Amino acid sequence: MNRKKDDQCYDLEQMEKWLENYFLDPLTSYCDMTQFRIDLYETEKDWIVEAVLDDFKSAELSVKVEDMKLIITARKQTLSTNIKKIRTIDFPFPIKNQKVCAFFQNGILEIFISKIDKGAGNNRFITLP
Known part of the structure; x- marks a missing residue:
């Protein structure tokens, strides 16, 4: 399915700048x-976010779409420990309007944000x- 440039949900130049800033940010590695x-x-069809979560199971993970943010939470609770790790990725366009799906296998969480297919248009898990 081909889309016209003005039918895109994001500004290509703005997205390039955002990616450049993200990868050059020294706090990212911290x-x-x-x-x-x-x-x-x-x-061509998706933005893909990969998270390395070797120490967690699928049931211990949550992925939330919130306006222009993707929030990944990993929570492990045992009798002796309570581990909670969160990463928030801010996008330069509303991702709640896009189709988002996620898969977890071999310690890698992959989240696909479609450039083409529309989503529910609301904040959701x-x-x-």
Whole structure:
């Protein structure tokens, strides 16, 4: 499905600047060490966020779409410890209007934000299979 440039949900130049700032931000690597590592990728059809969560199971993770934010929470509770790690990724456009799906396998959480398909248009949690 081809889309016209003016039908896109984001400004391409603004997105390029956002990605550049994200990867050049020195606090990003600090946050990776204290919380969990994330990577951002772009394909023709999707923005992809990958989170490395080796120490967690699928049931211990939650993914929330909130306006222009993606919030990933990992929570592990045992008798002796309570571990909670959160990463928030701010996008330069509203992702709540896009189709978002997530998959967790082998310690890697992959979240796909569609450039083409529209979503529910509201803040929501994304169900992990």
